[in-house]
Amino acid sequence: MSENEMLGHREMAIWERLWKRPQASEWLRxxxxxxxxxxxRYMAEAELPEAKAAVxxxxxxxxxxxxxxxxxxxxxxxxxPAGEPEKVDAPNGRRKSSSRARLKVVGNDG
Incomplete structure (x- = not known):
């Protein structure tokens, strides 16, 4: 497997993990x-031992x-939110669950 293929697989693993986070609903919005x-992409590259500081x-x-x-x-x-996060599918045509309910945006009603 080439380095590019390994990076691509790593990017997909990171992508899937990120879309399980509560922030995902806001990213979609x-x-x-x-x-x-x-x-x-940057994270997969930054994990390499020879990664540049800029990455x-x-x-x-x-x-x-x-x-x-x-x-x-x-x-x-x-x-x-406190507690265990629920699973959210990455945006690729699959079902999207209600991660929005887990994330609260705090207004500046000062």
């Missing part, structure tokens, strides 16, 4: 599927953009 895909920086930036980091959750004002 905001149309961030391409950003999630890019994160998967690892892109991973960190996308973690914030997608609400995968504490800083990103705070900036987006998203609150994660």
């Amino acid at each position: 905001l149309g961030l599927e391409d950003e999630v895909a890019l994160y998967c 690892r920086t892109l991973v960190k930036q996308h973690q914030e953009l997608l609400g995968l980091s504490t800083a990103g959750l705070n900036r987006l004002r998203w609150q994660m």
Whole structure:
């Protein structure tokens, strides 16, 4: 198996795992599927021992953009639910479950 094929398999594994997160409903609502895909690519590349610092920086930036980091959750004002997350299918024509109910967006009603 070539390195590109291995990276492709790793990207798909990351993609499937990410769409099980509570943030997935907001990614769909905001149309961030391409950003999630890019994160998967960057993450797979960043895991390689010879990965460049720039790729690892892109991973960190996308973690914030997608609400995968504490800083990103705070900036987006998203609150994660307590307890075990339910499974969500990745957007590829398959059923989408109600991950929206697990994610709360906090308004700025100050």
